[in-house]
Structures are given as structure tokens and as C-alpha cells.
Amino acid sequence: MDKSAKIYIAGHKGMVGSAIVRQLQERGYTNLVLKTSTELDLRVQAQVQSFFEAEKPEYVFLAAAKVGGIEANNTYRAEFLYDNLMIQTNVIHQSYIHGVQKLLFLASSCIYPKFAPQPIKETSLLTGTLEETNEPYAIAKIAGVKMCENYNRQYGCNFISVMPTNLYGPNDNYDLESAHVLPALLRKFHEAKLKGDASVGAWGTGEPKREFLHVDDLAKACLHLMNTYEGNVSVNIGTGKDISIKELALLIKEIVGFTGEINWKTAKPDGTPRKLLDVSLIHSLGWEHKIELEEGIRRVYRETFLN
Numbered sequence: 001m002d003k004s005a006k007i008y009i010a011g012h013k014g015m016v017g018s019a020i021v022r023q024l025q026e027r028g029y030t031n032l033v034l035k036t037s038t039e040l041d042l043r044v045q046a047q048v049q050s051f052f053e054a055e056k057p058e059y060v061f062l063a064a065a066k067v068g069g070i071e072a073n074n075t076y077r078a079e080f081l082y083d084n085l086m087i088q089t090n091v092i093h094q095s096y097i098h099g100v101q102k103l104l105f106l107a108s109s110c111i112y113p114k115f116a117p118q119p120i121k122e123t124s125l126l127t128g129t130l131e132e133t134n135e136p137y138a139i140a141k142i143a144g145v146k147m148c149e150n151y152n153r154q155y156g157c158n159f160i161s162v163m164p165t166n167l168y169g170p171n172d173n174y175d176l177e178s179a180h181v182l183p184a185l186l187r188k189f190h191e192a193k194l195k196g197d198a199s200v201g202a203w204g205t206g207e208p209k210r211e212f213l214h215v216d217d218l219a220k221a222c223l224h225l226m227n228t229y230e231g232n233v234s235v236n237i238g239t240g241k242d243i244s245i246k247e248l249a250l251l252i253k254e255i256v257g258f259t260g261e262i263n264w265k266t267a268k269p270d271g272t273p274r275k276l277l278d279v280s281l282i283h284s285l286g287w288e289h290k291i292e293l294e295e296g297i298r299r300v301y302r303e304t305f306l307n
């Protein structure tokens with residue numbers, strides 16, 4: 001991408017979109033097109049069509065989506081399917097119609113089969129049954145990956161997609177109704193410490209293992225791939241290291257300085273037992289994560305709760 005290229009970041013207020021904007025600005029890209037969902041509802045085809053006609057972006061980072069943790073995915077099943085299908089279909093199709101030079105679509109490691117062999121290789125996509133709680137979200141995202149691939153194959157587009165692991169960082173969602181596990185635990189421990197509570201409730205058994213990546217590392221990976229990678233394989237982005245939810249809770253408890261107990265609500269669903277990405281492809285393409293988990297959580301805790 002040329003420094004003066006016109007770049008549209010869909011979802012720039014979100015955790016991923018805002019991290020991509022920070023990276024682009026740090027590297028001297030100045031011609032950024034940014035619209036909130038109030039200004040441009042990406043579910044509405046006519047709005048997206050007019051926007052592309054008027055702006056004609058050269059590059060697109062598609063980081064707008066309906067996103068949430070297990071509870072939100074499981075409760076708002078129709079919305080996760082409808083909103084994500086509409087947003088990505090409109091943006092990808094209009095990018096093709098208006099000759100976007102390159103598009104990067106944010107998929108997710110949640111869309112691999114529930115029992116994919118670990119660490120999960122890119123080739124595991126569509127090889128097994130999905131996790132029931134987030135099936136609607138996964139089906140929508142798989143459609144997005146396949147749109148990129150097949151627009152490349154039929155129309156000769158240059159649309160790539162990526163499979164990030166669980167992310168955390170600035171502008172994360174801390175609403176306990178819809179948050180992912182890491183921000184939810186940060187908030188719960190922080191508030192319990194302030195109130196002097198004796199215990200904090202945490203979902204599930206704590207046994208599942210998960211991988212976490214700081215969103216600034218993800219944004220660097222996205223820029224790197226936008227500048228260097230072409231292909232139909234949706235590239236895994238992660239650290240290649242995982243941790244049990246129990247270990248994560250203890251780490252966050254220590255970072256926050258909460259001294260009470262953790263009360264595991266074992267009747268709540270655990271989700272996929274393990275989710276660790278095979279990151280050999282992205283390593284071979286010249287990117288590796290820089291921010292280790294403990295350092296990243298300390299940074300986010302300081303920036304978000306202690307300021």
C-alpha cells in the first residue's frame with residue numbers, strides 16, 4: 001500500500017478496527033476513510049453501494065461485525081447470523097464492483113470445527129461439526145472466507161482473510177452481558193477489589209484452554225499481510241501458546257490485586273475444550289507476536305482501569 005492510498009477501515013471504533021487505524025497512522029498512512037455504524041449501516045445494501053460509489057477506496061480492512069462471548073452468541077443467534085452475513089456480503093461485493101485493489105476480511109479462530117486437531121491448521125476449516133453455542137456466527141464468517149476465495153477465483157479479485165485467535169486490548173468490550181472471557185474477568189476482579197468482595201464468579205469449569213493475542217500485534221499482522229500476502233488460504237494469527245481459563249483467572253487476579261476466592265459456575269457452558277492455532281504459516285510469512293500475555297494484560301489493566 002502506498003502511503004497516500006485511500007484505505008477504508010470498516011469498524012474503526014471497534015477493538016480491531018481502532019488498532020488497525022493506530023498502526024496505519026503510526027506508519028504514516030493519512031488517507032483513511034472512517035464511518036461509524038450510525039453514519040453507515042453496513043447491513044443496508046443501498047447505503048453501502050452509495051458509499052463505495054462516492055468514496056472509491058483502494059484498500060479495505062473489513063473489521064466491522066457483530067461480535068461477542070458465549071452468552072451473546074448463544075442468545076442473539078439470529079442477529080449474529082443476519083448482521084454478519086449482511087455486513088460482509090455488502091462490503092465484499094461492493095469492493096468487487098468498485099475495483100478495490102485489495103481487501104482483508106477478519107474471520108476468527110471460532111469458526112474451526114469444535115474438535116479440530118490441535119494446534120489447528122488452516123486446512124482444518126470445514127472438516128467437522130462446529131461448536132453449537134457460536135454456530136450462527138461461525139457459519140456467517142465461513143461464508144465471508146468463502147466469498148473472498150471465490151471472488152478471487154471467479155473475478156480475479158485480491159481479497160484475503162485472516163483467522164485471529166482470541167484478542168484483547170484497548171477498546172475491548174467490558175459489558176458483562178456480551179464480553180469475552182479476558183475482559184470480563186478483568187472487570188469482575190477490578191470491581192470486586194474496589195467493593196471488597198470475598199469472591200468472584202467465573203463461568204464454566206476453568207478447564208478449557210485458550211490462546212490470547214494483544215490486538216496491537218494483530219493489527220501489525222494485518223498490515224503485514226495486506227502488504228505482502230496474496231492467496232486463498234485464510235491465515236491463522238496467534239501466539240501459538242495457550243493457557244487454561246483457570247490459569248488465566250489466577251493471572252488476572254494477581255495483576256489486579258484481588259485477594260478473594262474464585263467461584264467457578266460449573267453449570268455454565270465451557271465452549272470448545274481447546275483452541276490453539278498452528279501459526280507456522282504466518283511465521284513463514286515473516287510475522288511473529290511481540291507482546292506476551294502477562295505484559296499485555298498488565299498494559300490493558302493500567303490503560304483501561306487505572307487511568
Ligand SMILES: NC(=O)c1ccc[n+]([C@@H]2O[C@H](COP(=O)([O-])OP(=O)(O)OC[C@H]3O[C@@H](n4cnc5c(N)ncnc54)[C@H](OP(=O)(O)O)[C@@H]3O)[C@@H](O)[C@H]2O)c1
Binds near residue numbers: 062
Ligand atoms: N474480539 C476478538 O477476540 C476477535 C477474535 C477473532 C476475530 N475477531 C474479528 O475481528 C472483527 C472485529 O472485532 P472487534 O472485537 O473489533 O469487534 P467490536 O469491538 O465489537 O467492533 C465491531 C465494529 O463493527 C462495527 N459494526 C457493527 N455492526 C455494524 C453495522 N451494522 N454497520 C457498520 N458497522 C458496524 C461497530 O461499529 P460502531 O462502533 O460504529 O457501532 C464496531 O466498531 C470481527 O470480524 C471479529 O469477528 C475478533
